[in-house]
Amino acid sequence: MIRLSIPLRQALSRLSLPVLIAVAFGTMLLGKADTLLVERSRMALADVLSPIYAALAEPVGAARDMMQEVRELIALRADNVALREENERLRRWQAAALALEGEVTLLRRQLSFTPDSEPSFRTARVVADGGGTYARAVLLAIGPHMQVRKGQVALDERGLAGRVTEIGSRSARVLLVTDINSRMPVTLEGSRARAIMAGNNTDRPRLQHWPEGVLPVEGERVITSSDQSQAFGGLPSGLPVGEVRWSASGAAEVELYARLDRLDLLRIFDFGLAGILPPEAVARPEPRRGR
Structure with a gap:
């Protein structure tokens, strides 16, 4: 080396x-x-x-x-x-x-x-979100062949969305259940207790006036309650509405099944019950005359 x-x-x-x-x-x-x-x-x-x-x-x-x-x-x-x-x-x-x-x-x-016979329904497209006199409502395009009446319920593919309140020749306005003017009789499916679902212009309407001694349970299913009074125009029972949710402030609210923020088509159901009558068609008692 x-x-x-x-x-x-x-x-x-x-x-x-x-x-x-x-x-x-x-x-x-x-x-x-x-x-x-x-x-x-x-x-x-x-x-x-x-x-x-x-x-x-x-x-x-x-x-x-x-x-x-x-x-x-x-x-x-x-x-x-x-x-x-x-x-x-x-x-x-x-x-x-x-x-x-x-x-x-x-x-x-x-x-x-x-x-009961199967209810008939008509499908209409939502063309506008303008509520007119209401904060939360949608406008439907209806044809002359569609027989739509005031008080009929509107549902999307998941659950209750609202009720028809105004009708024109080619349009109809649906008041959504979240509007502050909306009142719906509902039933708590677990306890079968009745209550009123009141809109408050938020995504979750509130439950009111349930019976004393009955408390809505978190996650309990809420369905419509049959009420034949004039105030609710014969609302059919058993329609899916949503589930009970308790807010941070301790209020019982309903998380809706219907997706009101993405409505495209609504089905207007006819259950064969009388709808809400217009004010001019409601019979009023005659004034009492003095003797």
Whole structure:
């Protein structure tokens, strides 16, 4: 083995940096002078290294794919467990529904119950959000063939939205249940207690006047209550409205099923009940005459 003297090693170490700088400058000048040669050299080096890169990339890609498959298997296992639990709940609900269906059928047979006829409805498009004299109302475009009456209820695909209050030749205005002028008789489905749902110009109308000793339960389902009084114009019972929510201030509110902020189409139902009569059609008692 050849050993270099210390002075020679020191001289070489001092010259290494200038030599490297000179080589770098020479390469740069060569690249400027003959770009075609540099490009060919670079591509030749790339051709030599590409199989090495490909060989190194295969195990890395395989490991990445394997980790992705492991993550997907873990997610599928979690989804499978959730689906099994949901399927079990649905089976219990199905058994309960079948038992209730048999019980209802038996009770109807014993009572000679005549079921109500299916209500008819007309679908109309919401063309404006202008409430006119109301803060929260929508305007519907109706054709001359649509027989719409005041007091008829309007529902979207999820639940109760409001009631028809004004009718024109080609339009109708629906007062939404969130308007401060709206009052709806409702039933708390869990306790069967009746209450009044009053609009307050917010997204959640409030519950009022429920019976003493009965408190609305958080999450309890709210449906319409059948009321044949003139004030509510024969509202049908059992229409889905929403669920009870208690506010931070301690007020019982209703989180509506209907999406009133994105109404596009509304169904106007005719349940065969008398609608709200216009003021001029309401019979007024004659004034008493003095003797």
